[in-house]
Amino acid sequence: MVDIKLEINCLFLIGQTMNSSNIYNPTTRHPSSQFPQIKTLKDLQQVHAHFIKTRQIHDPLAAAEILRFYALSNHRNIEYARAVFNQIQTPNCFSWNTIVRALAESSVSEHPPEALFLFYRMICDGLVAPNKFTFPSVLKACSRIGNAQVGRRVHGMVVKFGLDDDEFVVSSLVRMYVMCGVMEDAHSLFSRSVADCGDLNEKKQEGNVVLWNLIVDGHVRLGEFGAARELFDKMPQRSVVSWNAMISAYAQNGFVREAVEMFRDMQIGDVCPNYVTLVSALPAIARLGLLELGKWVHLYAGKHKIGIDDVLGSALVDMYSKCGDIEKALLVFEQLPKKNVITWNAIISGLAMHGRGKDALDYFSKMERAGVVPSDVTYIGLLSACSHGGMVEQGRSFFNHMINVVGLEPRIEHYGCMVDLLGRAGLLExxxxxxxxxxxxxxxxxxxxxxxxxxxxxxxxxxxxxxxxxxxxxxxxxxxxxxxxxxxxxxxxxxxxxxxxxxxxxMDIRKDPGGSWIELDGVLHEFLVEDQSHSRAEEIHSMLEEISNELRLEGYKPNTTQVLLNVAEEEKQSALHYHSEKIAVAFGLISTAPQSPLRIVKNLRICEDCHSSIKLISKIYKRKIIVRDRKRFHHFEHGLCSCMDYW
CATH class of the missing domain: 1.25.40 (Serine Threonine Protein Phosphatase 5, Tetratricopeptide repeat)
Structure with missing residues (x-):
């Protein structure tokens, strides 16, 4: 049926091709010269129609070129490609490879198995032997369906046809075993291929880097980060792909410190970060609140002409938001040439975590006016904004709008936001x-x-x-x-x-210790409760004493109800004195220039006493102090907090 449809479409266009001298040159004998100016699928169909009319379609080279354009070019159409292939009476190896590759690479789930079926037909016909360009596509199809058993049979054919020493084929075999989770077989091939890596030419070394990257990626996929790092450290040569694989693996699996450490190590070496590196590293930088490093990434992108598109732009907006510079996040957002739903979500969520609920809602209105359809993530940001701002009615309205108007099914995160919104407002029942x-x-x-x-x-x-x-x-x-x-x-x-x-x-259950950290000159300084391990511990202690005295002069009284220990009042006051965020603030005060802002990150919710204290510290020392706790940002300035004491 498809074949008939294809013939009709092409023959219908024959009349148009007679007046389309810009598409083909009738006087040109070689078919390949008629393809360069093809810009659309319709152009391709016109050339195809001309080949049918002039009977050039029976030329194996012409048919193969038509097939290649339908199968692999920017004008690809698998349905047409399959039809063209079926009309070739005696496909050559190039044609077999083309259709198998097209099906193996297709995003349609039914196509990779079809690629394997065609490969089986090719072998059974026996008219054309597979070559080194056939097997990588066949092995990719095995990877796509995750069938190691079929992959092993293909491996046997690779050996039978004498292609088990070809670098590209071996790489494809290793990738197939990795994607199928059969690391033992992947390691066996890998070990054999890199055993003699001491005396290799440049091309061979590049092939070995690919194999190292594949085997490292295999361990990452299985969650074996220790094994992946061990192999990475042993690599005789690393490419940017090697670094990106480890940075991305660490960042996506919550090992944010390791990701940042790896990113910094990369800068020391001779491999330059690329677009993928920056997109992979920024989420880890954001999680740790490393504003200076995040700024460096932003500057690096500009200096090396790495385009800030919607993906990298969203990562930068998210980074600036989570590092405490919401104004810079807004500036980056406004300068983006193209904005998608992820970009809008990033700025709405950023405004929400900074307590700027009304601004978040305003940006949502702008998003709607721009014709961008909100996603479920958009509503998580909106509900969070309403929660931090105490906007109960607006929160209820957005929740109902999401369900009844937009037609989105609430996820567990949406219900969590609603419970948080109602709970903060005292509506516990x-x-x-x-x-x-x-x-x-x-x-x-x-x-x-x-x-x-x-x-x-x-x-x-x-x-x-x-x-x-x-x-x-x-x-x-x-x-x-x-x-x-x-x-x-x-x-x-x-x-x-x-x-x-x-x-x-x-039950051997231990409480997570409270910790705070501050970044100064690219170095992360972390403090725990009553921490005295820092190299400047004595100076920090002296600053804490000074802060305590200044607070008393301002009429501050410690809120000892926050000390949940059955000890004397004096001990409670002392315990409050050494909360991790206060230690971080003291360190920041002795380590930075007067009136420069301090940015603190805390792993738990800030307590009421620290909140009250830091408000006064911002006034006494004329500092803007930005604290990110587990829930949100607090911007302390002139003795006030951006949360208006609602958090």
């Missing part, structure tokens, strides 16, 4: 009812959001109930135990606190 009536099973993140709200609102009864649910859901997660213990401590119920902590001890 409504939040609990929402959880109980969810069409999907609530996870521990949802219940943690409600438990956190119970703690803030002081609802011990609901808090106990939610904590017990959490303990059943995630019995070894410290969060629920710590939150319940803290609620008991805030009420002075030390017996209940003791019982919870004994339970944690019996």
């Amino acid at each position: 409504e939040a609990e009812e929402l959880i109980l009536n969810m069409p999907i099973q609530p996870d521990d993140v949802i219940w943690k959001a409600l438990l956190g709200a119970c703690k803030v609102q002081g609802n011990i009864e609901m808090g106990e109930r939610v904590a017990k649910i959490l303990m059943d859901l995630a019995p070894h997660d410290s969060g629920s135990y710590v939150a319940l213990s803290n609620m008991y401590a805030s009420l002075g119920n030390w017996e209940a606190v003791s019982n919870v902590r004994l339970l944690m001890k019996d």
Whole structure:
């Protein structure tokens, strides 16, 4: 049926080709000279029609060229390519390779198996022997379907046809085994191929780099990061692909410090970062809040003429937002020549985490006016903005709009945002009812959001109930135990606190330590509670004492209700004195020029006492202090905070 349709389409265009001298030259004998000016599929069909009319289509070279254009060019159409191939009476090896490659590379799931079937036909016909260009496509088809058993049979044919020493074929074999998760066979081929790598020419060395990259990638795919790093460190030669593979693997799997360390090591070497490197490194830089390094990446892109498109632009907007410079994020966003839904999501989420809820909603309106269709991620940003700004009605409206107007199915993250929104506003019963009536099973993140709200609102009864649910859901997660213990401590119920902590001890559950860090001159300085390990510990201690004295002069009184220990008042005040974010602020004050801003990142939610203290510190020392905690940003300046004490 397809063949008939193709013939009709092409013959219909024959009349048009008679007046299309710009498409082909009738006086030219060689068919390949008629292709250079093809710009559209219609142009290609006109040339095809002319070949049918002039019977050039029976020339194997002409048919092969037509097939190649349909199968592999920018004007590709697999349906037509298949039809053309079926009309070739005796396909040569080039034609077989072309159709097999087209099907193997196709994004349609049914095509790779069809590529293997055609390869089987080619072998069974026996008229044309496969060559070194056939097997890479066949092995790619095996990789796409994840069938190592078929791959091994193809491997046997590679050996039979004497192509097991060809670099490209061997690379394709290793890639196939890696993609199918058969690392033992991949390692066997790899070891044999790189065994004699001491005396190789440049081309051979490049081939070996490819093999090293493949085997490293295989370990990454299996989550074996230690093995991947061990191999990477042993590589005799590394390409930019080698570095990108490790940076991306670390960043995407939560090893952000290792990703940044790898990125910095790359800069020391002789391999220059490229577009992929920057896109891979920026999320890790953002997670750690390394603004100076992020700025370097931005400058590097400009200096080396790496185009800032919507993908790299979104990564830069996200980086500046998460590193505390929302104004720079807005500037990058506005300068982007092209914006897609991911770019809009990045700026809306950035504004939300900085507490600029109204601005986030304004940008959503701009997004709609630009004709960009919002995604489910867009609504996570909007609901987060409403939550941080206490905009309950707007949050309810967006949630309903997403479901009833846009037709998006809420994910667990949307329900989490709604529970957070309602909980912050003190609407605990409504939040609990929402959880109980969810069409999907609530996870521990949802219940943690409600438990956190119970703690803030002081609802011990609901808090106990939610904590017990959490303990059943995630019995070894410290969060629920710590939150319940803290609620008991805030009420002075030390017996209940003791019982919870004994339970944690019996189950070997340990609380995540609070930590804060600050980047200065490209170096990350990290501090824990009561940390005295820093090389400038004595200076930091002296600065903390000075801060304490200045705070008292301002009338500050320590909020010891935040110290959830059954100790004397003086010890509670001392404990507050050495919270990690205060140590980071003290270090920043002694290490930077007067009136320069400080940017602190904290792994937990900032406590009320530290929040009150840093507000006053910003006034006393005339500093802008930006703190990113686990939930959001706080911009402290002139004794005030951007969150307006609602967080």
